[in-house]
Amino acid sequence: MDDRRLETIIGQLLRAGVLLAAATVFAGGALYLVRHHAEPANYHNFVAGLANTRSVPGIVVSAAHGQSEAIIELGLVLLILTPIARVVIALVGFLLERDRLYAVVSLIVLLILISSLMRAA
Amino acid sequence: MTALEFTIVVLALSALAGFLGALTGLGGGVIVVPALTLALGVDMKYAIGASLVSVIATSSGAAAAYVREGFSNIRIGMFLEIATTIGAVVGAFLAGRVSTHALAIVFGLVLLQAAYQSFKGSPGQGRNIASDKLAARLLMGGDYPVEGKHQQYGVRNVPGGFAMMFGAGALSGLLGIGSGAVKVIAMDRVMHIPFKVSTTTSNFMIGVTAAASAGLYLSRGYIEPRVAMPVMLGVLFGALVGARVLVHARVKTLRLVFGVVILALAIEMIVNGFMGKV
Numbered sequence A: 001m002d003d004r005r006l007e008t009i010i011g012q013l014l015r016a017g018v019l020l021a022a023a024t025v026f027a028g029g030a031l032y033l034v035r036h037h038a039e040p041a042n043y044h045n046f047v048a049g050l051a052n053t054r055s056v057p058g059i060v061v062s063a064a065h066g067q068s069e070a071i072i073e074l075g076l077v078l079l080i081l082t083p084i085a086r087v088v089i090a091l092v093g094f095l096l097e098r099d100r101l102y103a104v105v106s107l108i109v110l111l112i113l114i115s116s117l118m119r120a121a
Numbered sequence B: 001m002t003a004l005e006f007t008i009v010v011l012a013l014s015a016l017a018g019f020l021g022a023l024t025g026l027g028g029g030v031i032v033v034p035a036l037t038l039a040l041g042v043d044m045k046y047a048i049g050a051s052l053v054s055v056i057a058t059s060s061g062a063a064a065a066y067v068r069e070g071f072s073n074i075r076i077g078m079f080l081e082i083a084t085t086i087g088a089v090v091g092a093f094l095a096g097r098v099s100t101h102a103l104a105i106v107f108g109l110v111l112l113q114a115a116y117q118s119f120k121g122s123p124g125q126g127r128n129i130a131s132d133k134l135a136a137r138l139l140m141g142g143d144y145p146v147e148g149k150h151q152q153y154g155v156r157n158v159p160g161g162f163a164m165m166f167g168a169g170a171l172s173g174l175l176g177i178g179s180g181a182v183k184v185i186a187m188d189r190v191m192h193i194p195f196k197v198s199t200t201t202s203n204f205m206i207g208v209t210a211a212a213s214a215g216l217y218l219s220r221g222y223i224e225p226r227v228a229m230p231v232m233l234g235v236l237f238g239a240l241v242g243a244r245v246l247v248h249a250r251v252k253t254l255r256l257v258f259g260v261v262i263l264a265l266a267i268e269m270i271v272n273g274f275m276g277k278v
Helices: A003-036 A056-064 A068-096 A100-120 B003-024 B029-040 B044-069 B074-095 B100-120 B133-137 B158-175 B180-190 B195-220 B225-245 B251-275
Strands: B142-146 B149-153
Touching: A003 A068, A003 B003, A003 B044, A003 B074, A003 B225, A056 A068, A068 A100, A068 B044, A068 B074, A068 B195, A068 B225, A100 B074, A100 B195, B003 B029, B003 B044, B003 B225, B003 B251, B029 B044, B029 B100, B029 B225, B029 B251, B044 B100, B044 B158, B044 B195, B044 B225, B074 B158, B074 B180, B074 B195, B100 B158, B100 B180, B100 B251, B133 B158, B142 B195, B158 B180, B158 B195, B180 B195
Parallel strands: none
Antiparallel strands: B142 B149
């Protein structure tokens, strides 16, 4: 597998991931508007919000219960995962090419991404 | 304003931001954040949270198209992402410590730089120098298509580019933007990578950089679903349309208009930041 073929696969996967994420956000958004369209929208002052939209397990559980904001947030989490998936595939590609240097480089980037995401675990 | 009205207004503003961002190559974030905070009075933290996810959407969504053109360099991108992701984590950490007013002022300064960049236009291209020692050991050189032929290029000054990428990542994490302009400067000016390769590799890197601060943003509640939903969908739609018409657009005029708009936004952002209104 050469770099170009690897990048083509990565590019197509990313686009599929974005479409899935956008569809999920759209579905959650439509549900939210059906239920809450007449409520006042005020975001002038920051409040940290409910815990169930601030951690990935909380989001998944609330989305499974059909809570519209959590479904939107689930789509956004899927979106955040697309670049991470990109790094994972690049890592596998470099391993297949036996390119040890760039496999290590990809692994470092992946570890930084995972350690950041663990904050919301 | 009701939830429905808010969603429609933000959707329209974000689509416009994504459209202009794609045409000028500066990304949607630099318009979305001031539009939300200045025009709709949305708290800066919600604005940067929503902008950050829209940055990931446009970067990942456009990747397939860029790859097809054959310009981006995955090795250069991956290596420099070590710097941008560490920078992004630091920036996202700082975003929680710094006051909203200070964030607005820093954002204004970044907008000033972006305005300057769009007035100046893109630099010349067509370098084909050899890599220096470190870049050669890192196998960073590559080739890209020029008029149907493969043009070889080398890479210089990896430490300088790496340091600047750390800064680009920190700005991205602090302000929820892609900071693509800074990334392009680091590759094009500092590392002597051809402009086309720099811009496409930068687009690839933006999503990974933003993902590095997304976990922190999420756990702090910056990514408010009701704000991020219309922003993400709007920017993504605008960017996809923008990428289609890019071929026919008069980019020079557009960059000038865009430059004037963000110059005005920059001044308003800084003034409001100092007066404590944002």
